[in-house]
Amino acid sequence: MTLITQPPVDETPVATESTRPGNRRRIRADRVGLYGLLVIAALTAMLPLLWMLSGSLQSLTELLSNDSFLPADPQWQNYVTAWVQGDLGTYLRNSVIYTGCAVAGILIVSSLAGYALARLDFAGKGVFTVIILAVMIIPAPAMFLAQYKLLISLGLTNNPVGYVLILITSGIPMSTLIMRSFFVSQPRDLEEAAALDGAGPLRIFWSVILPLAKPGLAAVAVIQGLGAWNEYLMALVLFDDNALMPIQRGLTAFTSAETPQQQILLAATTISIVPVVIFYLMAQRHIVKGIGAGAIK
Amino acid sequence: MTTSSLSLAARRPIRAPRRKHSLRANLLGWLFLAPAIALIGIFTIVPFGQAILLSFQSWDGVSPDTPWVGLANYEFIASDPVFWASMRNVLFFGVVGFFVGNGVALAMALAVNRITRGKTFFRTVFYLPGVLSVVVVGLLFSFILAPGSGVLNRVLETIGLGGLQQNWLGDPSVALPAVAAVFVWFHWGFGFLLFLAGLQDVPKELYEAADLDGASPWAQFRYITWPHLAPVTSIVSLLTLLAALQIFGTVQVLTNGGPGYHTMVPTLAIFNEAFVNWRYGSAAAMSVVFGGALVLLSVLQLAITGRRSRA
Numbered sequence: 001m002t003l004i005t006q007p008p009v010d011e012t013p014v015a016t017e018s019t020r021p022g023n024r025r026r027i028r029a030d031r032v033g034l035y036g037l038l039v040i041a042a043l044t045a046m047l048p049l050l051w052m053l054s055g056s057l058q059s060l061t062e063l064l065s066n067d068s069f070l071p072a073d074p075q076w077q078n079y080v081t082a083w084v085q086g087d088l089g090t091y092l093r094n095s096v097i098y099t100g101c102a103v104a105g106i107l108i109v110s111s112l113a114g115y116a117l118a119r120l121d122f123a124g125k126g127v128f129t130v131i132i133l134a135v136m137i138i139p140a141p142a143m144f145l146a147q148y149k150l151l152i153s154l155g156l157t158n159n160p161v162g163y164v165l166i167l168i169t170s171g172i173p174m175s176t177l178i179m180r181s182f183f184v185s186q187p188r189d190l191e192e193a194a195a196l197d198g199a200g201p202l203r204i205f206w207s208v209i210l211p212l213a214k215p216g217l218a219a220v221a222v223i224q225g226l227g228a229w230n231e232y233l234m235a236l237v238l239f240d241d242n243a244l245m246p247i248q249r250g251l252t253a254f255t256s257a258e259t260p261q262q263q264i265l266l267a268a269t270t271i272s273i274v275p276v277v278i279f280y281l282m283a284q285r286h287i288v289k290g291i292g293a294g295a296i297k
Numbered sequence: 298m299t300t301s302s303l304s305l306a307a308r309r310p311i312r313a314p315r316r317k318h319s320l321r322a323n324l325l326g327w328l329f330l331a332p333a334i335a336l337i338g339i340f341t342i343v344p345f346g347q348a349i350l351l352s353f354q355s356w357d358g359v360s361p362d363t364p365w366v367g368l369a370n371y372e373f374i375a376s377d378p379v380f381w382a383s384m385r386n387v388l389f390f391g392v393v394g395f396f397v398g399n400g401v402a403l404a405m406a407l408a409v410n411r412i413t414r415g416k417t418f419f420r421t422v423f424y425l426p427g428v429l430s431v432v433v434v435g436l437l438f439s440f441i442l443a444p445g446s447g448v449l450n451r452v453l454e455t456i457g458l459g460g461l462q463q464n465w466l467g468d469p470s471v472a473l474p475a476v477a478a479v480f481v482w483f484h485w486g487f488g489f490l491l492f493l494a495g496l497q498d499v500p501k502e503l504y505e506a507a508d509l510d511g512a513s514p515w516a517q518f519r520y521i522t523w524p525h526l527a528p529v530t531s532i533v534s535l536l537t538l539l540a541a542l543q544i545f546g547t548v549q550v551l552t553n554g555g556p557g558y559h560t561m562v563p564t565l566a567i568f569n570e571a572f573v574n575w576r577y578g579s580a581a582a583m584s585v586v587f588g589g590a591l592v593l594l595s596v597l598q599l600a601i602t603g604r605r606s607r608a
Contacts, residue, residue: 034411034412038408041408042418042419045423045425046425049425108332109333112332120325123326124327128330128334132337137596139543139592141543141563141588141591144567145581146348147344169337172333172337226428232545237572248431248433251432252432272430272432276429277425277428281421284421284424288490
């Protein structure tokens with residue numbers, strides 16, 4: 001697969017900066033250009049979100065007519081209206097429960113499987129690895145109908161258990177490979193010491209391996225947590241009952257059923273991203289690590 | 298994101314040496330794998346087989362009967378203008394995501410890699426849109442791109458570019474590029490993170506040596522940076538492409554495929570065929586054709602990457 005990309009931006013060698021004082025002005029100009037470019041990109045990323053924040057605090061007339069960006073008189077009650085009208089408390093609670101259960105399930109299942117692939121020696125290991133890789137290739141559009149049909153026959157539509165099981169299953173292949181690559185890179189000494197002390201395999205796994213695996217578990221949890229929180233397709237297919245919907249599904253239900261005013265909808269949307277943005281800002285270190293481990297190694 | 302670690306096996310095949318395993322070791326191994334096998338078996342492999350089966354059957358989504366209809370579903374979708382419009386449109390998303398999305402991601406990674414102050418800030422901000430959900434992005438941009446009161450049109454008016462105003466999502470000729478632009482806004486942060494991680498692994502000494510030899514910036518990029526980024530590039534390309542080709546929620550919330558079928562995409566076409574038109578059989582046939590194309594693409598990419606890394 002060939003890739004044609006734009007030529008690199010501004011590649012003046014940095015190393016000459018201090019050695020050639022005569023070039024200082026040119027370098028400063030480069031630097032200004034570089035930061036200018038970055039600031040424009042940052043604004044492009046941020047402005048839609050800042051507009052959402054600002055719009056959510058305006059009255060409808062101000063929102064539709066005003067040319068000024070900031071709300072003249074912040075309408076904090078928009079948030080109250082959105083919260084009550086949109087029943088956001090229910091949706092957020094559902095999302096927290098589904099995401100929490102999905103992440104817990106993924107961590108348990110994929111750390112067990114990842115450990116087996118990294119450390120245990122048994123017949124059929126290669127077969128399972130091939131199966132995991134094959135499963136990762138199957139795209140969601142090829143499966144969601146049949147998954148829906150399966151959940152109907154199991155009586156699990158409109159059912160949190162069915163939804164969480166689907167979330168867990170879709171997270172397993174990638175998480176297993178991340179955990180495997182994490183376990184492979186760990187020293188074996190502690191496990192061997194524990195085995196000499198007479199600990200059984202499950203005991204070793206639970207008391208020695210898992211506590212050591214915290215960084216790997218954190219990376220998997222962050223990546224899969226974001227994925228589960230933002231999942232939409234299966235939630236759309238599976239839930240008719242508003243009381244059971246996660247937030248993404250609840251937001252579209254709110255839009256189509258109530259046709260609320262724009263500023264209320266902006267407030268609802270803002271509320272829905274607060275948890276995930278806070279989570280992202282706290283955990284971004286793990287995101288970088290997790291994406292790197294999942295994709296590159 | 299699901300296909301990301303595929304290169305792992307392609308590069309380092311796991312070949313257990315052929316020897317007898319004790320019963321105990323085998324039991325233990327499979328015990329650890331049992332939960333994963335059970336879940337993948339029930340919720341992935343069975344539905345995958347079911348999807349293929351269903352594409353040869355007729356099902357209204359309710360009745361327990363699913364009569365066998367042979368190739369009728371495939372014949373039906375072969376002449377379905379909506380499905381083929383969706384395939385053409387998604388090709389456009391793929392091309393834009395691939396070239397523009399990856400281009401922006403690489404350019405910004407190179408830029409951030411060169412600065413000393415504010416690296417964390419830019420990294421945080423650039424990936425921020427990527428943590429939003431498809432629903433939020435869809436809702437937000439349906440307001441921004443709305444005709445008349447839409448904020449983009451008002452901004453264009455304010456800065457004196459009123460002539461550029463469009464009915465961004467309602468005009469057949471601009472709707473598809475507009476939705477593709479939203480896709481790029483939403484997704485380029487992921488490639489950016491991976492490119493940046495890749496750039497930080499390039500040994501600094503190589504650039505210092507190249508500087509001493511008087512290599513031009515372009516030569517340094519061409520002969521140092523680009524080769525070192527090759528594995529990252531092939532993975533980012535595949536993931537961006539797959540994300541673009543499977544786009545669903547953003548389009549459903551933004552335009553619902555409209556105006557007409559001008560922004561229809563395959564996943565949405567499959568969804569509508571099943572849950573709006575109640576024709577699950579032909580929806581399944583669509584998912585087999587489209588899913589098959591995606592699988593083929595992934596396998597092709599893996600084969601190419603695998604051969605390159607063995608060489």
